Amino acid sequence: MKDVLAFGSIVIDNVLVVKKFASINETVQADKYRYTFGGAGANVAVAVARLGGRSGIFAVSGYDFEKTGYKKALTEQGVDVRGVINTKAFPLARSFIISKKESDDQILYYYEDKRGVAKLLFQNVKLAHKLAEEFKVLHFSTGHFEFYYHFLKKNNIPALISFDPGQETFSYPYRVIRLLKFVHMLFMNNHEAKRIKELLKIRSIREIEGPKLICISLGARGSIILFKDKVYRIPAVKPERLVDPTGAGDSHRAGFLVALLKGYDLETAGRIASTVASFTIEAEGAQTSLPTWEQVEKRYKEFFKESLPTPNRSWEEIVSELTS
Template structure:
């Protein structure tokens, strides 16, 4: 909802524009990855309105594997209500009807999660039920790369986030979340975090920084054609980075590709509205960085070996 100003207590303000769009951190990453032609699947609990509101059809048409979507007739899908002042701040309200019932469904289907996980090279964990994540990762014996983006849960349940750090290879945060992790762990530098091989910190319009194997990469933000709505830009950034790794790109180029993918998301309302194809990413990459998109320099086997070896050093 777009407003000229936020309402004070007991005040009513008109809404200039209202849109309903699809979202959810995990689904955003899955859809963005699928648009980039990466094999993509989703494990999550939906609601009784999943099919009715055409989200099931939308995910299927985008090429996302939804065998891991757990249906229920007990409650609706979770959703966010976002109030935005144009080109300014947001207020976000999050509605999640039955967290306990969601947890029960997740734990009941943990074997399904383990079975489907074996079909993928990267497992990406975003905002969700962190106790389920911990149970899954504690006993999971797969060889996949584990990617983790705790998002706003860093502030809601910081200690649950910290307990998962030792299981992940790739850690994604924004600068506010990174600051919170440093405070909780009493660290002087984010480089002191134990566990992840790679840490990527998004800085909004200032781009991102990546820490990997003792090296520091500063990745600029790719300029969009217009700025409409930043919702989901972080998720599409993750999708771009993970897809680039799957294709065999080095860390710095993967960061640049991620920044390019994120720039498209900002150009329309909604997290999944303007996600690009790989061809569009290549054209914008070459226009912004003033060089051809390089050919991948690594096989997936070399990529995973590089990441796993770096984790062993941590």
């Protein structure tokens, strides 16, 4: 079987790097502009492939998918693109990302035909089911949550389900909440975790019903992993330079999933994820500076002052832990 099938988006990112965010009616001069490949689904798929994993993507593209060079870029990385739904009706989605060093991003999305995207997803649900049977992990990121719900509630496959709702936690919070019962692993940042607690009216994020494992990113303070009665505190690995945080969350998720697939324990997987994310920050664009596994091993050793331990768990053991 292959490793990770990423559900999400394929997007052209327009990244502006600034020293400060603009206030209302204020003009701010951007220091840099970059046109790069992005979209949470594609970011995860590419990151997994760069790390040596066998990845695929299920998403709607646009009539400029080949013209922009995006299809070639994915296939050159080894990403399985059988799940990319092509159309002549509208272009790829665009995002406009205002990025400030050592800060969160401001992101604007543009879909020329959002209803058209949804229609194509539902028309191709059988393809999604067929592909899902070939992968060990299905990772759901920012995308069409109505389709995700339709797919998951009628799907009975043995794959582990990983979910990173991202900014949809604020845009469509109740769509996020109703997906949680299908999820084995939930990834969020601290702002999203706070919002979910408010919506569910719970005191602790541990009270969420559904996911066995919850990973909360804390930016420069690293992350925490909650599993059963344990809490793993993972430091942020220092990058060589701070350029652009776009896509760091996606590469973090990819690193964690690949580490699990290789048989690492949860704490080591968290450290590997932190190491992978550190590379993404070093260049503009979510897919520009993704590391290979060899690069991760080297930086892991430099930062944690020890070599990567030997993986000691089978995939069957990991699946049992996260599903029982």
